[in-house]
Every structure is written in structure tokens, then in C-alpha cells.
Amino acid sequence: MRFLIVLLIVSLSVVGCAEKPVLAPPSPEKRVVALVVKTLTNPFFIAMEQGARRAEKELGFSLKVKSAAQETSIEQQIAIIEALIADHVAAIVVAPGSSVELIPVLRKAQDQGIFLVNIDNQIDADASQKAGLRPVPFISVDNVKGGYLAARSLAAGVDQPTQAAILEGIREAANANQRKAGAEKAFAENPLIRVVDSRSAHWKIDEGYEQTKVIFEAHPGVRLLFAANDMMALGALQYLKEAGLNRVKVAGYDALDAARKAISEGRLVATVDQQADEQGYIGCVTAMKLLRGEAVLPVVLVEVRLVTKESLGS
Helix, strand or coil: CCCHHHHHHHHHHHHHHHCCCHHCCCCCHEEEEEEEEEEEECHHHHHHHHHHHHHHHHHCEEEEEEECCCCCCHHHHHHHHHHHHHHHCEEEECCCCCCCHHHHHHHHHHHCCCCCEECCCCCCCHHHHHCCCCCCCEEEEEEHHHHHHHHEEEECCCCCCCCEEEEEECCCCHHHHHHHHHHHHHHCCCCCCCEEEEECCCCCCHHHHHHHHHHHHHCCCCCEEEEECCHHHHHHHHHHHCCCCCCCEEEEEEEEEEHHHHHHCCCCCCHHHHHHHHHHHHHHHHHHHHHHHCCCCCCCECCCCEEEEHHHCC
């Protein structure tokens, strides 16, 4: 009898210990997923956060959103990821400002057991391999196709020799180079169009203004201008308005509300909707799949949509 009583006491003690929350493994649904974007001064990344919040609500994880001050603040992005490593987040969904410079800190995160998902701008595959970074799932759009569609809308109907120019994003970013390549492809399809200038305005509205001024001071005959994002396009439109250059056709990229308004008013020819909210949403869903040990696709491309006055019904 004494043996049975002791056995019962020991059994109850074990059960009691097992029921303590501190000993239970953490639930994947409650793990912290960090979304690291370039900046929240650009409405594009605000939409990306909204998509991530939708995933958070549906899947029940805890979302931590971090951003640098500007899209060119690469060192700040690196410092943010360093801090997230120290915080032991479960996963990082990152839209890197540079396709190369963030690779060492991402390798550090990966070595600490943090799952990574790359959205928007793809990290460089060759540099990743050299640095020992294991493959990271990528969610974005076909930026070559988007740049092509936007520039083709500018080239439509050109039947006489015409000069074109391009406002590029950050040249260290793969998506910037891809959009430029798409635009060049569209312009090259019409032998009457010649690209006479291409300058980086680093995704910024103020630099879009300044670089447009430089372009037109050097090439006053430019009639077509593709900007690789809407912020630069809006800066270009402001300069063109002040300079009285109302014969220039401009297209942007991102489908910001201000760009849609400019299209409806006839000041902008087109922009490209790359569904930033879907990129944020799918990025976080992918992170949760990784945390649960589920298989994920190495690349997911969200469809791009050309936005014009016709598609807006204006």
C-alpha cells in the first residue's frame, strides 16, 4: 500500500510539472515574425505592411514591423536585422534596400536559426552563394514585364523620331535594374525611339524632380519619360509642370494613390500595380509555413497590372 501511495504521489508530481506553461514548447502561431521594409515614407511599403497585418490576423502570429528612414538607408536596415537577431525573432521577411549589402547579416540570422523570406527586391544569387547563405524563398513580381508594360504605354502611337529618358531606382537593387531593362526593351521595339539619358533618382520624389531637371537641361527634346517608381514620377511631374513642359509623356511604377490621381487627371500616362499588399501577405504566410516545417515554393511571382486612364474608368 505504501508503495502505491508513493507511486501515486510521484505520478501526480510529474503530471503537475508537465502542465506548467514554462515547460510547454512555444506554439508556432505565437512566434514573432518580423517584416523589414525599406521605409514607411513610401505608401508602397505601407500597403505591404497592411498585407502582412492581414496574414497576422488570419494566422495568429505576432508581427513586428521595422523600417529604415529612407530607401537608401542600407546601414540602418542592417542594424535593424542585427537587433532582430538579438531579439531572437522566429522569422524575418525582408524587402532589402540592396541586393548585396544585406547578405552578411542575413547569413548571420540564418546561422542563428531564424527563417528568412525575401520579398520585393531579390538578394543576389551569386553573392549569396559565395557568402554561404542558403536559398531563401522569394516573393515579388516580374519587374522586367512591369517596366516593359509601362514603357510600351508611352511608346504607343509614336510615328516620328522621339527621344526618351529613364529615371532609375537604386542601381544596387535588382528590381531597379529589371524595370530599366523592361523599359529599354519596350523603347527598342520602336526604331523611331531613342533613349538619350538614364539617371538614378534613388526612388525619391525630390531626386526625381532634380534628375528630371538635369535630363531636360541636357536633352530638351525628350518626349517620353519612364520612372521606375511613382515617387520619382511624381517628382518628375512637378518639375515638368513648373518648367511648362506639357508635351512630355510620363509613366511610373507602383500604382500609388497619388499616381492614380495623376492618371485620372491626364498628367501621368500609366503606372504598374505590383500588389504590394499581396507581397507582404504571401511573405508572412511563407514564413509561417517554414516555421511549421511545410514545403514552400522557391519563387512566387505576383501578377503585375498596368494602370491607365482606361482601366481606371476615368
